Amino acid sequence: METVAENQKVRITKKLEKMFGHIDYKNPPELCPVRDVMSVASDQWSVLIILWLGYFEKLRFNKLKKYVYGISNKVLSQRLKVLEADGYISRKAFAEVPIRVEYSLTEFGHSYVEKLLELTEWMQLNCPKVLANRERYGLF
Amino acid sequence: METVAENQKVRITKKLEKMFGHIDYKNPPELCPVRDVMSVASDQWSVLIILWLGYFEKLRFNKLKKYVYGISNKVLSQRLKVLEADGYISRKAFAEVPIRVEYSLTEFGHSYVEKLLELTEWMQLNCPKVLANRERYGLF
DNA sequence: TCATAAGGTTACTTTTTGTAACTTACTCTA
DNA sequence: TAGAGTAAGTTACAAAAAGTAACCTTATGA
Numbered sequence: 001m002e003t004v005a006e007n008q009k010v011r012i013t014k015k016l017e018k019m020f021g022h023i024d025y026k027n028p029p030e031l032c033p034v035r036d037v038m039s040v041a042s043d044q045w046s047v048l049i050i051l052w053l054g055y056f057e058k059l060r061f062n063k064l065k066k067y068v069y070g071i072s073n074k075v076l077s078q079r080l081k082v083l084e085a086d087g088y089i090s091r092k093a094f095a096e097v098p099i100r101v102e103y104s105l106t107e108f109g110h111s112y113v114e115k116l117l118e119l120t121e122w123m124q125l126n127c128p129k130v131l132a133n134r135e136r137y138g139l140f
Numbered sequence: 141m142e143t144v145a146e147n148q149k150v151r152i153t154k155k156l157e158k159m160f161g162h163i164d165y166k167n168p169p170e171l172c173p174v175r176d177v178m179s180v181a182s183d184q185w186s187v188l189i190i191l192w193l194g195y196f197e198k199l200r201f202n203k204l205k206k207y208v209y210g211i212s213n214k215v216l217s218q219r220l221k222v223l224e225a226d227g228y229i230s231r232k233a234f235a236e237v238p239i240r241v242e243y244s245l246t247e248f249g250h251s252y253v254e255k256l257l258e259l260t261e262w263m264q265l266n267c268p269k270v271l272a273n274r275e276r277y278g279l280f
Numbered sequence: 281t282c283a284t285a286a287g288g289t290t291a292c293t294t295t296t297t298g299t300a301a302c303t304t305a306c307t308c309t310a
Numbered sequence: 311t312a313g314a315g316t317a318a319g320t321t322a323c324a325a326a327a328a329g330t331a332a333c334c335t336t337a338t339g340a
Binding site for chain 4: 060061062073074076077093096097098099100101
């Protein structure tokens with residue numbers, strides 16, 4: 001990662017454009033792709049939802065609620081909607097009584113899980129803080 | 141990513157342990173490493189702080205505030221403390237008047253930026269939603 | 281003596297998140 | 311036929327988090 005001295009004027013580079021989406025830092029923050037990417041499925045609940053759906057082929061609402069321990073109906077419902085809209089998961093409703101709804105990861109969702117695991121493994125090896133907790137996790 | 145049928149009992153595997161930290165899903169969620177990893181420096185403001193510190197070698201409080209457009213003193217101060225505690229950035233205060241404080245990325249912070257950029261590039265190629273926005277970003 | 285400066289902190293307001301009770305439509309049991 | 315149960319959510323309300331704007335400190339220059 002090449003850096004630039006503080007007093008130096010910002011140079012417009014391909015790399016910077018990719019990082020911020022647009023060189024003008026006064027632009028609305030929604031225009032930053034990195035920010036977008038990280039905001040989509042990086043919150044605590046979404047991560048757990050995605051992980052459990054990565055482990056099970058498919059899960060119904062209440063099963064998912066059981067595994068994503070401590071989540072409420074409202075929050076689970078909200079997160080599922082966002083994750084579906086963003087293409088991580090798919091929702092399949094069956095016209096039964098009572099209604100049955102199955103959630104599963106999309107192709108993209110599965111590859112995102114791989115990325116999450118990669119990042120986590122990398123963090124476990126490189127992040128000072130996580131490293132300090134490895135005993136707590138019982139890993140390695 | 142291998143998945144497991146819904147009705148199947150959870151098998152305790154090395155992979156699952158890594159994913160959740162502990163097989164018992166009723167454990168406090170702080171015990172999930174993936175969750176930990178994603179929660180540390182993935183919020184909107186932290187990402188921008190890290191990116192700008194990745195671009196500039198070092199930045200003082202008010203410069204940083206200027207680039208991380210729209211952030212307040214309180215939030216910037218808070219995030220900087222957390223990021224420092226977690227090993228992403230380092231803080232250097234000079235005994236001058238008025239006081240001068242320089243923030244910069246640690247070694248780990250720099251490699252995290254690389255990871256962020258990698259993930260973003262990957263997302264831009266694979267995420268349906270981000271792909272739809274690529275025209276807006278003016279990338280590619 | 282008043283303004284300015286850097287790097288924050290503090291009291292207060294707004295927004296977001298979470299909680300627990302309720303809903304709907306049907307079926308099973310007493 | 312009244313009542314309970316079931317799945318997948320909503321809704322009204324409370325708690326927590328985030329944001330805002332004024333203030334602090336120590337010193338220097340006008």
